[in-house]
């Protein structure tokens with residue numbers, strides 16, 4: 001895959017559950033080697049969009065329209081096999097989900113589920129993940145200690161490391177620093193800037209300053225609608241829409 005390849009393309013994606021419209025004709029493109037920010041107040045459909053991308057949105061009475069291409073495949077199709085997709089697309093959530101086992105076992109958990117047992121392969125993947133999440137130096141001497149002893153910020157970087165150990169092409173992050181202090185937040189933002197050299201990163205945040213700091217291009221979601229998308233520098237300096245201007249100025253949300 002060359003640089004600037006489009007890896008996620010939404011064409012008129014709408015999602016409704018029962019009578020409730022969750023996403024309304026979303027059109028956007030996300031490319032490799034960029035951090036694509038998605039911002040918007042709570043309830044805007046940001047998480048729902050990510051869950052469509054990694055094929056985990058499930059609800060009774062849901063209706064989908066449009067096309068959502070992830071690495072070339074329309075994931076809204078009925079006959080999509082989600083297993084290969086989930087290997088290429090990893091998601092990290094707001095609250096770190098650290099399993100009650102060692103740091104090392106957390107890192108290789110997903111690989112073991114895939115049936116990989118070779119010690120050398122597992123060790124290499126764990127190290128690669130930790131380096132990608134800029135956590136290696138901090139934990140290399142205690143890989144077999146319980147992961148739950150790590151600080152909150154380290155636990156979140158461990159979740160990123162675990163996602164990266166699976167060598168995904170796309171990393172989705174849903175408000176990954178919402179519970180973290182500024183230093184931990186800074187470390188994660190630095191890790192993301194490194195990761196975009198080889199991956200596509202989608203960063204959902206309701207912190208507009210974070211979107212401005214780290215994303216290359218971004219989108220503003222409001223009540224299920226995509227109000228505006230473009231280069232981050234442009235969206236934050238000369239937004240096309242008044243609603244975007246109001247949101248980034250903190251006038252609502």
Ligand SMILES: Nc1ncnc2c1ncn2[C@@H]1O[C@H](COP(=O)(O)OP(=O)(O)O)[C@@H](O)[C@H]1O
Pocket residue numbers: 017020022040041042043044045046047048049058059
């Ligand atoms: N599984 C579901 N079934 C019904 N409604 C849902 C479901 N998931 C989310 N919603 C609704 O969709 C809207 C958007 O939610 P969400 O995508 O979580 O927004 P955000 O991440 O921007 O806060 C909310 O009104 C939420 O209640």
Ligand SMILES: [Mg+2]
Pocket residue numbers: 046047048174
């Ligand atoms: Mg959300």
